[in-house]
Amino acid sequence: MEFLARMEPDAISTLYREYSGYPTPISAFVTANDYMALLNGTSFTLIAEWSQSETFRGARLHYAQQWTLIQNYSKETDIEIQPPSPCSLLHGELLSSYSLSGDLKAVVRETSGQFAGQQFLEVWSNSSLKKIIHLTALNKHGRVYEDAQFGCLAWSTCESRLLYVAEGKRSIGESYTSASSPSAGESTARPLGSPSEKDRSMYWEDWGEGLTSKSVPVLCVADVAKGTVTVLQGVPSHVSPGQALWANDGECVFFVGWWHEPFRLGLRFCSNRRSALFCLDLEGNCECLSGDTSSVSSPRLSPDGRYLVYLEGQVFGPHSQCLTMQQYDLEMRNISLLVGVVNRPKKDEFAGLYEALPPRCWASDSQRVVFSSARRNWRDLFVVDRTTRRVTRISDPEKFGSWKLLTIQNNLMVVHCSHLNEAPRLAVAFLPLAGGEEEVSWDPLGESCLRGAIVNVLDIIPTPQEENPEYSGLDFGALLVTSNHLPSRTKVPLVVFIHGGPHSQFFAEWNVTTAVLVKLGFAVLMVNYRGSTGFGQDSILSLAGNIGSQDVKDVQRAVLTALADQTAEKLLTLDPDKVVVMGGSHGGFLACHLIGQYPDFYKACAVRNPVINAATLLGTSDIVDWRYSCVGLQYSYDQLPTPEALTTMLQKSPISYAPQIKSPVLLMLGGKDRRVSPHQGLELYRSLKSRGSPVRLLWFAEDAHSLARVDTQADCFLNVVLWFQQHLHLH
DSSP states (O other), rough: OGGGGSSHHHHHHHHHHHHHHHOOEEEEEEEOGGGGGSSSSEEEEEEEEEEEEETTTTTEEEEEEEEEEEEEEESSTTTTEEOOOOEEEEEEEEEEOOOTTOOOEEEEEEOOGGTOOEEEEEEEEEESEEEEEEEEEESSOOOOOOOTOOOOOEEESSSSEEEEEEEOSSSOOOOOTTOOOOOOOOOOOOOOOOOHTTTOOOOOOOTTTTTTTOSSSSEEEEETTTOOOOOOOOOOTTTEEEEEEEEETTTTTEEEEESSSOOOOOOOOOOOOOOOEEEEESSOOEEOOOOOEEEEEEEEEEESSEEEEEEEEEESSSSOOOEEEEEEEEETTEEEEEEEEOSSOTSSSSSBSSSOOOOOOOTTTTTEEEEEEEEEEEEEEEEETTOOOOEEEOOOTTSSSSEEEEEEEEEEEEEEEEEEEEEEEEEEEEEOOOTOGGOOOEEEEEOBBOEEEEEEEEEEEGGGGGGGGGGGTTOOEEEEEEEEEEEEHHHHHHHEESSSSSOOOOOOOOHHHHHHHHHTTTTEEEEEOTTOOOOHHHHHHHTTTOOTTTHHHHHHHHHHHHHHHHHHTTTTTEEEEEEEHHHHTTTHHHHHHHHSSSTOOOOOOESSSSSOOOHTTTTTSSSSHHHTTTTTTOOOOTOOOOHHHHHHHTSSSSGGGGGOOOOOEEEETTOOOOSSOOOHHHHHHHHHHHTOOOOOEEEEOOTTTTOOOOOHHHHHHHHHHHHHHHHHHHH
């Protein structure tokens, strides 16, 4: 087989470096150039920010790129695209935001060198740096929040104030610069009983995986002209604020408040945390606008300032679920439903809302909202009309693959497009007038970068024995990716790739791991088992109480379906004797289940931070509620484990099948994982070692659950390929 000659370690690393180096767009901003009204059209400036992995230095680079776009007067949907400017590297930017006019850019920057670790707020004009505020020296608050969960950097309409979120001061007299080491000869003694002395060993809760430095957020306003910072008062003491934005021409702010009593639970990737929408004026008067028994996120204000849309879901239960879109009318002071929960979507129809709204999602008419969401194996683009509540799909998966909206401004939409065989790029289009959305015409920015792969979408129906009687009639999907460069009728090994969550999914979009495996000659099967997002709320709910059985059977059914689909027209043949499995988190849970429940089927297994024993994970995970919900048990904050609950968790865990495991297992664990303790993987490691089963463990001491460091990802990929090569005897 011709691909085997390229599977030496250096060649694998070189190929991974090439494919992982394709940049990904992460944000975009559009401004109309009033001073550049042309004879044939209107000029717009598009600024996109990108992220790119650089494996030589183990760095993730961020850079900006700028285009000039010209809208044709005679046909407003036509766009003339000028060549882009050279890329400019962005150094130390934690947050950035353009003012409404586009004339100013605010940046929260963390410096190195003499001021290492210090944070500054900078305001830039088109020509120079206009203002710099040394936030750390002001000592009004702790570190600024740059995460997607709490963080924000919002300009007021007058462009004189900036709203952001930071860590609050924890005790009287505590300085955020006092954490540094004392200078030589300086005494470290403090009067016994002083606030800083008696609290120095106090435990501070945080918000879990990916948010370990976040505990007590506060809302802050920077006055650009005066160079001052004010911490807003009046936020209810039982909630933690975030995702804030200005309203009523800067007279008040809206924010999401998450309940942190009686204690904090992990927030990242969890849309089921109790929260509400609040309005806070600058005098400290605060009002709860939404109900207080749901979860709320992504508040977005219309251009005319009258309507606010936000997402709402249930508390507890599935950590990610089908959400509703609510509309708050600031004049009428009432809330109405715009987009409801979709329980059983038809195959080609809107399947529900599953992800956050982009920062700018309103059309200029303040009548329509544009958003991205999962639809079966795809991520598509939709628009909802708030007057008719009609949802229309405006993306074409046959043209670009999966779509993600980055911004819409002046009705110009900027989207991130990619496919499993096409690296990410941008596309732009003007949103037509209401009622004509289906006529949208897309223009790509940049050339297509196609990689040699064939993508087959599988729609899979469970057998009668595998049906869920409470949620019968559900199907699920999978994506089979194979090379188009191998000789006809080549037999290729199959990698079964399982996503985590479990309530997430694989989109038909660029995936570096899949792309490189296919280039190396593997076929890759990416399975969206029942419980994945994009298939309706019933599919999500069907998995509760059925982990370790329904999801395991779905993956195995998908594998058997792919192996059986070997018609004469197929260019490649999947080798049933060379099947391996890999996954992370819940995907690792399923992979370990599969090699235990089907011990002679899979020839090797590679897992990242897998759940191995749900019973022992109960006391170490930041999302303890999910440990109950996933096995079908109700959760409450005062819940204590019972013998029956622990038995149920154990019975549904892969550790119960450890004695049957024959497949060689590669474990990759993050030493700082707060979601799935690395001791989970160690538990399986010791079990397999005690039985003489082949097992190898990679320990990444500074990594957390996602193993997201650039050098770690490269190391993991190389080891996975070599592991599969060794145990499939691909020499």
